[in-house]
Amino acid sequence: MTKRRLDAYIDALADGKRPDPFDADPEDVDVLRTAITLRSARPGDGVPDDGFVDQLYEELADQADPRTVPIGRPGKVRRRRTAIAAIAAGLVLVGGTAAVTEAVGQGAVSPAAVPAPHGSSLRTGTFETTDGRVMGQIVVSRGSPSWVFLNVGGANYTGTIVCKLQVADGSTVATGAFVLHGGNGVLSKTIQVDVGRLRGAKLVTPSGAVVASATFA
């Protein structure tokens, strides 16, 4: 019976499901630990899901004491996401940094009739590989909430990739994971950092290898 439950526990781990509790024998510990080690080595899963990070943030914001803790709550993040992502689609994804800035200045970029962010509230950067090849663009937009939009094209990589924003104090904020298909991919996401304090961004694989980096103008 215990062996069957041990196997069920291990199958759940391998299948990425929540394993059911059972009373384990001490002799099972090494096998369980090995299964966990193997599963932890699967690329991509060591990065938290964006939805989880946002949801937990909102729960914690609800329980925080407003008298003592300053909170920059993102508000109705998910409801606004679609509309702002539409702005991002118009702003970012093909034209490159110069084109983005120009388009914002002309104020004619929103296919969803949502006011575009003002030019001065945007910061832009170009993703470059270590050998200097341009691989995409990133735009951060200050607002309530603030947003990051980025596109990647022509990467020699397919799979999950993580965008990490670098803050001027040296800290790094893991912004979100997205998937590159055939070397191409996009990300749009709210961020809870001061856009003015951002220094740059990196794209890293789940194993930590840096694919490209950008410095904000």
Place this chain on the structure above:
Amino acid sequence: MSTSGDGAVAYLRVVETDAYADWESVYRDNVGRLYRLMYSRVGNRPDAEDLTSEVFRTALRPLRLGSSKGEVRAYLLTTAQTVLASHWRRHLGLSVTSIDPDTDSAYLVEPSGSDPPSTAPSRTSKILTSLPDRYRRILELRFLEACSIKEAARTMDVSVSNAKVLQHRALRMAAKVGEELEQ
């Protein structure tokens, strides 16, 4: 700085003057790293999310924001240690993995690079290369390549029940190899 009398050894204490401005900064700076640590200890996303949530719910309320970043992270790690121990007690009745705030502090320190501190990939590689081909393959398919048991069986051209037996035996052998690596 102080020096010992006979060996003239200098001791330096790193002083962290920076502190988090608010709980939001604490959360944003540490949620990914704490999740990664928990994930490496439980091996599945739902439990890792629950445990990460529990750490923040437990730790943030009494947190003193005047503390340095290092102190805040040490506090988060100590909370994580307790939360994980409680998880194993509830779920399996014994401890399978643990967190040591001293040796696991690398998970939460300020990143100097982008390499994750997890030892799972290198350890997994060592274990797998020590196994016979079929044992290695079933574990690669199931744990690294996200194949269901049916898909793994089809890939290896065996029945599903044979694949289950292979997986069971392969894990037992892998556990032995893992023990030997630790010694």
